Amino acid sequence: MALDASSLLTIPISYASCSLGPPRNLPSLLKRLDAISTAGFTAIELSFPDILSFGATHLGHEPDPKNYDELCIIASEIKSQCEKRKLGIMMLQPFSNFEGWREGSEERKDAFDRARGWIQIMQACGTDMLQVGSTDTPMSKLDRNRIVPDLRELTDLLAEHNFRLAYENWCWSSHAPNWRDVWDIIKEVDRPNVGLCLDTFQTAGGEWGDPTTDSGLLEDVSKDELSKRFQKSLDDLTTTVPKDKIYLLQISDAYKVPKPLSPEANEEGLRPRGRWSHDFRPLPFHGGYLPVVDVAKAVLKTGFRGWFSYEVFDGGPDGKKQEADILAYAMAAKKAQDKLVIECSGKSCD
Template sequence: MGGVDYASLVSIPTSYATCSLGSPSNPPPLLDRLHAISLAGFPAVELSFPDILSFGQAWLSHQIEPSDYDELCKVAAEIKKECDKRSLGIMMLQPFANFEGWPEGSEGRNDALDRARGWIRIMQACGTDMLQVGSTDTPLEKLEKGKMVSDLRGLCDMLKEHGFRLAYENWCWSTHAPDWKDVWSIVKEVDRPNIGLCLDTFQTAGGEWADPRTPSGLLEDVTKDELEKRFKKSLDDLSTTVPKDKIYLLQISDGYRAPEPFHAERDGSGLLPRGRWSHDFRPLPYNGGYLPVVDVATAVLKTGFRGWFSYEVFDGGADGKKQDVDIVAYAMAAKHVQPRLLAECAGERVPER
């Protein structure tokens, strides 16, 4: 696979995840965020389920249960109207988690199927055709690993009835599929026309190259030189083995080096260290992070992929505690990242702002 032709990149569409504008611990109202995203010139959003809950509570003046799909569909339809007013498409609903692998007849399995049916209804109400599914981080001892593929096949078939697609993402703290190769292997085995990859610069570099548990912020199981060689080989494999039409989107964010190494155990809410890191330490590229974002994006573009670049950041500042964010300025900054990122992927001179 050759290099990346800059001229081929100008038509790449951009999206912004609603959950990732403003302080992760103190997000502003959804309509303010939609306004900022639209003002910055993004044509679409990823709609986050927690944003449906929070908007619904404000709109209906009462709390909504996450399983009350009748109310959630009303809320999702209203959010679609608000997006339409601002000329924003809803590119994807996210994040659907902990679906695959539950034992037959278990409470987890019944809950997963109920959620799948409910989220499909929400997709219909908000007018999106793509569901992001994160590779599960449920402890493996609770799951049957042999059911992962058949469960995802079943979900693909449920989605297909409505013309919907499944974007499967490797979460770097997943207990069974933390790397892009893991999810690609599963997607190939699922073998359905409506499943593809949701790749992510943070998830790829944050799992295979970086580690918030070490003083260096890097994986320390090999020398730095070996680490670079190993990661380059992984990205070369990605660019030469994944067909472009099996990549549905690339999510973009960087990572701050953790202020001090994270402890290895799950925290009080059950999050593993990379999950905690992801929650608050993900800035825009070129804003204080240290991950090889350009290398990951370049590998994805070398497949021939020219689909969605979607900005999904969780920027709590370098200490993870930032509260106040000018969301209009931040959304504008995200929009300005795109031409610089694409130019660097193509080895071109960075365009002037």
């Protein structure tokens, strides 16, 4: 299916507030908002850690992450700062380790307390969408039978405010690492206000790339079979997911790590793809090796023309970068978007 190049020019573009600058040394939120706006993006994904860090400056003390009245004051100010820069807040993220806790557990109570608090924050900052990442809590601690009912309950809480849930497959998730896994769950949840948060890194990094191998690829099959299998997955995405059930596509690439990562979880319990995600995700066309264009094209072939949102965690090829010109980086992201659209349309950028 050929893509109409003119329709791709209508795609709105966003930038995740938490991902402009070196992952270990972010500039202030206001400096990042200035750069995102100047580069031509029209919205941000607002991250919860940014609410906390901006709140420390705005209030003069470290905010309690569970004092939602105070966090709403901070979120309201961030909304005002975005409006001054002609930026919307497209989504609040990342809501993690939510679904599947055992009935009656303290963890489940905390998950729903957080959900109600984050809904208050959404009201304060003026967004209608909450991103939920497929949990990476070990399944030994969870009840798989609670996953769908928990997500139903959350979507119903959101629906009371006309809010939506964007469910993302984190490729290191303990129960739903692939787009098909979360799509199957979304169909079972069966609510009109739940849809997919797709991601070029999560899709290609889970089904094609592997940071634990010398090749940087999955090695359970030959490279030729891997390519065929991955293309079949993308074709299935195009033909089985309705465009209105895709809420956004997050964009990033990945560096091949200098040395294969251990397949074991680290001391913090983070699996190798989670560690890869945190520091080795550049812009497309900037030194990565994932088939980003192929993923984006498959999503666009569904007819989707909604948000493309840049969420990169670029620590450089060695994962240790400490400094960056954030305005230049935001401008490079805009150029990457322009090139990505052209590549997806089948035209050459040369």
